[in-house]
Every structure is written in C-alpha cells, then in structure tokens.
Amino acid sequence: MIKKELFIGFLVGLIANSIGFIMATFIFGNGESIPVVFRQSLAQGFFNKLVSIGALLNLVAFFLFIKQKRDYRARGVIFATIVVTIATYIFTYR
Template structure:
C-alpha cells in the first residue's frame, strides 16, 4: 500500500472515531441519565439514534479544518470520506 492510501484510510478511521466520540458527548449532554444502555435503547426505539449520530459528525468540521490548515490534505480527504460514508449509510437506513 502506498503512503497516500494509508493516509486516506487513517483519515477515514479518524473521522469515524471523532463522529462516535461526538455522538457520545451529545448523548451525555442532551440526555443526561445514569444508564447509558437505557438511553441508547430509548434513542433506538424513538428513532432518534441517527439524529444523534448526525450531530456527532459536527466535530469533524473542526478536525477537517485543522488538517487542511496543517497541510495534511490526504488525511483530511479521509475525514471527508467518513462523513460521506455516514451520510450514505443514514440515507439507506431512512429508506428501509
């Protein structure tokens, strides 16, 4: 694998991890309960889980900006790819 592909894959993984962390933080802020699994089940049954995960992708904007500013263009492409992957996934889930 060449270096560019590795950087794009690293950026994709970074974007997915930042999205997961952002979703977790939004769940803690918007729905402060003691039981995380109960909160997750409530979000899943009410159909709000995709909305929380979508809010969780907002920190990727900051990561993308910092990567572009520091001339890490290929990693930034990977972060953008992670956002596109999540958007396609949620579009498919909405159609089902």
C-alpha cells in the same frame, strides 16, 4: 503513501464521530446509559439527530487537517462522514 493518509483520515473521522455521538448521548441522555439512550433514540426516531450532532467533531478534524496542509487526511475525514451518513440512513430507514 496516499492510501495510508486517506486511511488515517478515515479512522480519525470515525473516531471523532464516535466521540461526538457519545458526548451527545451524555448531554441529551438525561443521565441514562449509552445503550439505553441508543435504544430510546431508535424507538423515538431521533437517532439520526444524535449522529448528526456527533459528526460536528468531524468539522474540527477536517479543518485541522486542512490547516496542517494534510489534504489526503482531510479527504479521509470527508469519506468517513459520507460512510456514516449512508450507514445512518440505512439503519434508520430500513
């Protein structure tokens, strides 16, 4: 049961981060498509900033789970945030 709750929180964290990243690309992309903004962000060095802005939705998911007393799902969201942070670091500074 605990593993299921952690996995659900992890998935919610990844989905929230993805949606936040897409929203950030629409806001700061100047009308460009997502793949173009993705390539430009990597080339110009602001990819990690877009991912950080996207991770703000994880705060919403985390606090909603805390408010609903679903602590293991909240832990899953934190784990997803840590995984995305490590992946972004590796992807940006490889």
